[in-house]
Amino acid sequence: MTALQFLLLALVAVTQVASATTVTYNDRALVIDGQRRIILSGSIHYPRSTPQMWPDLINKAKEGGLNTIETYVFWNGHEPRRRQYNFEGSYDIIRFFKEIQNAGMHAILRIGPYICGEWNYGGLPAWLRDIPGMQFRLHNAPFEREMETFTTLIVNKMKDVNMFAGQGGPIILAQIENEYGNIMGQLKNNQSASQYIHWCADMANKQEVGVPWIMCQQDNDVPHNVINTCNGFYCHDWFPNRTGIPKIWTENWTGWFKAWDKPDFHRSAEDIAFAVAMFFQKRGSVHNYYMYHGGTNFGRTSGGPYITTSYDYDAPLDEYGNIRQPKYGHLKDLHDLIRSMEKILVHGKYNDTSYGKNVTVTKYMYGGSSVCFINNQFVDRDMKVTLGGETHLVPAWSVSILPNCKTVAYNTAKIKTQTSVMVKKANSVEKEPETMRWSWMPENLKPFMTDHRGSFRQSQLLEQIATSTDQSDYLWYRTSLEHKGEGSYTLYVNTSGHEMYAFVNGRLVGQNHSADGAFVFQLQSPVKLHSGKNYVSLLSGTVGLKNYGPSFELVPAGIAGGPVKLVGTNGTAIDLTKSSWSYKSGLAGELRQIHLDKPGYKWQSHNGTIPVNRPFTWYKTTFEAPAGEEAVVVDLLGLNKGVAWVNGNSLGRYWPSYTAAEMPGCHVCDYRGKFIAEGDGIRCLTGCGEPAQRFYHVPRSFLRAGEPNTLILFEEAGGDPTRAAFHTVAVGPVCVAAVELGDDVTLSCGGHGRVVASVDVASFGVARGSCGAYKGGCESKAALKAFTDACVGRESCTVKYTAAFAGAGCQSGALTVQATCS
Template structure:
């Protein structure tokens, strides 16, 4: 049927209007020596990293909203190649890999975005985001000048760029993306690749390839201080970047990664970087003419699935970030930095246009004065970590605490000091699930893993008369690879089975029975298994199951680090070390994965036959699948499953992966668990580590269950694959909420705010209002020099409310109390 011309014109107009509705006005992005220049204006920008695969699409709007309310201008993320292209030319852009949706959420919030394509990203992520299948391509060398790698890298980079272009996500198209990154921290390893010429050619090729993409915004390269290609901005990563400057004088000073904490390994305690120290580092950066600063991480999130964590990295990627793993606001870090952002942004014009002058007031004391258009702003820093300093400026004397920066927007009055926290501290607690009594409320059934399939060497993918490397052999489709062989033996005899492996863990079976297991210490991926075994007369079968717990993600030539029983040797050692049998070059049959993985038992399909005997299930049984049904906890608070008492394995809720669990692995004792002081440089490695918690405790006990994984009005299913053997009936669901909230170090004139968060939880009592508190911490303050007037005021204003604000007045003063610092503690 013919369509009238008028109707056609109307359809064209409507289609154009619909296309324009989701896009903003085109934005120009340039730069000079002082700042990024957006629409002709120099800008101070504060950004934060939120990785889309480490949360769910349902969480993204709230995370982004909280970031904006925290004073951030931009959201930064890596792009995860192995998640988007798990197999060659088979792409995944769904669910938490829907990168376009993520950037549209940033745009909807009215924020900028930084697109860090890499596509090598490090990120404590399997292979640094590079797909393991790259190793199967002939002539492939990772991150060096060679056609196979550059072809695949350009193909993926172009794919991502085109997706962003098609969605109008670049600034010139009206989108949020103002910067893009190519490669990542290459300068850290260039000199260790044993081919300086190839490394230099590669990094220049990267820049040329990126610039040919014609995206209309600048390209950056972080940690590329030497051999910097033209037409890119090199940037800094680290705990401190104030003393770092770019290699050219015509580009701005950008801090791509300000590490807000540190990642955690299964055998390590929790790392904590104080709010005071982060604020000190940020203030120093802007004092030293910084222009853009990005927190890594602002929300760390969770390593869902098996490809999302580097070697021995826990499922939690909390990172001690301002937004915790579950998306809750971490106080006082969030609020203290928010106050800093507000002060810095109030000085934007003078910082990016002003003349600046540094004046030394002696060792470790510097005053920087910015002047512009008749106004001035000042920073005073004290880099001593053991003494407070008085500094006289403009006729006024200011006390600058050790390891702190004071900011005076008018060079007269201190608006912010990095060591003086004015926001509350929140202590988050795990509350029992009130919907059902646990663990009694969980209904369990079980299913054995079908190990018999792997107890002979008769069926497999292929055979080889050598012990092969695991990652390339199994193409990283599973954590597990079976090595199986057989031998004829005359008579009965006892031996010691000896296996040398570069894997992360190993299980040994002889004639269908588990005879031994072992795992490596973190970072020491060469270890041995020695187990006594008995052989019978005739044919004997030996099956070795090698396992990985994340793949290497950092360092020069990291992809060449083997895993599995690569080369062995594997031997049967006779009594007293004599009369052995070398099996290294026997005929080995290979198969990747477990039977339950092939059957996708985690999806709990109707045809699966789960077993139970009057509600009882076997416990302490390795290689077993367990299933429980449960009701979703009421409310909107974050949900976790407590797996204390389990061994090692993987968990799913309603078919969605929660990641690996390993609560039986105990965090090591380290000296840093017994001391914490914000003063002085924060470290995550080497001597002087401090502010650790969790030494001697399970490395990770609680595992995030996003609300999007749950079905509120119907039964939910928890599936566990228990590899090591344990008691799953101890599992229980919890919600995460503020328990105690405290405001410390409040001074006369301060507005003291207490809040239990946004989930309807109210303040039930005010427990402490005192001066001179010196014992305990938030949630366990013991008081000291109580103020009855303050207690009455906070009780009247706060009890029964989600949040309250009280002005600290002279009426609160405690008789005979020397301190003017008020501490308040309340219970949510």
């Protein structure tokens, strides 16, 4: 080595040491480079977006007042087959963490590798089941060996590019396992469960990542060398299991995931802000939103059982990456205030004073400064609280924050930011669907209509996931029988699958799917047998795999054990359960990769007409990408069930024919009171009785500007693709309500060249309606003119609410403004 080379290496080493960050903790906070810090984090899952979206999502999170990004690691996406790895495209985890670093933000690496996350098998690869002696998430060598191998792989990849804080990288916390405490008591082997969770902690600490390891929802039997944390809608009354560690909230659920049979869940901005303020009032210091951006379940492995393709989660950034107002802005105001009080909150002495039932004042004092929180946990009454000679009205189910213990700077129930109504605009490039010319190709079912040429045979009905190793949603069960003469029967198939198609002698005789996510149903179909050999072909389908619960991997799918019977009109029965069954995974079109539209495929079109409502059919069309930068969606209303691709990129499963259930929660929404997502008392739902999902995200990176783009659909159940159309998603009406005298009122059209076209409402005391359809109230001509002059033609504007807005008989008070963007 030359002297110059030695000098360069020395300089690199010095630079790395100089940029290294130490991360420790005490009972009040994480300690980063010797400073106690408040961590405001948000979950963004890299496979649920695209690399091109990552910088924008991360920067919007930063602009929203966050300083940290959190993500799970998706084992089955990175290792779809044993020792065959995928770290490309949306699975380029290194690129994702570098984007976080480039934004100047911290990161939380939640390896798991069990993650739940409404993801197939909770992220665990199905091929694990092929390994002898394998037991998921218990103390056994096969599982622990594979788990350690993958964990070490991820850790080493991060170390190789200096992603941990001690190397100068953004990662300040790492997580091992996930919500294990929720199921420990339900497992049959408590000793094995305890040994396993302690092994997890020891294995993780052996990785020497230089940052603390956490375990969420591990309140009992907590290993000594990890920090246990809280998940849930509320964590203010939760405290860690031992002294000396900070109070960490790893998942504050900003909404809820959506299943095909459920409406859309919404959690109000007021309630989330209430939960966050309560957490910091009660000594919290590390807080993470799950989700901050939910995203999309692209592909077939990225959604759990019956979970829709949309994983919007009602997050502050919507599925497409747009800012969801008022949630984003209301929380941003809270983040900015919390961060401004950081030193007082993590260093200050504190005392809690009860002002009677459900009302508490907490005062923090440090360095001659003070901060006060007043919480009112009543759901049905506002409360007056006198503090330091000043009386403050605290609305029901809210927290007021007073940075100087005198003046309220923020109340969780008073939203000052705008509400944005997102609208879908037709593609301006071409008039669809009229100009979209379609061609089609039948799925080749012929090879599956007999029991010949299968992968193997068994004289029993096997479980689907273990049989197919989850390489496809579909598994064929095929058998044959001899029959004398003709006969009429009813075919009975008992299945644990999610859906079933039955063919007899090459003809589709019946289909069904499980209702309401029960995953157990019986298919009954009338059939006719002819004299001689008859063939029975059953196609079992899954719509995502079980991802949660004790021993979830043992929950069967498919026609596991049957029975399968033919019952004649005269009562005679033919039991096929133990016949010789031939098995084949997947469809012919999957094997041929028709979605890639390779040369040589024989697409058909007869004078521009195509067959519709035809099951097991592939469709293709071309379209021009919508102009601009706004998010793009394809409306698939009219289709039944299947999978969609644009330019070979999977948009995920579609099922617009599935109607969301009618539920009482669709008819009431009040932010006051604890939010729940399951059981009695659900509220704030939309979409009851409507298609569960009709719009599917088409990321801009999937599109080619200025040249034809290809949309390919595999229509499984029979639908009409000619109704498909592309739209862009943009801000339409924007509103600010409950504005008070002296407030600065900001309206924004969200960029992408959209500006305020008109100011439609500026009034006191709006009587009814919601943003975009406000009615009633006392119109203020002065306010209308001020907003019109300041806003029309501009992307954003700010107007101060002054006393001059009153007059002409209007009583000054809460002001509502509504504008339209175009």
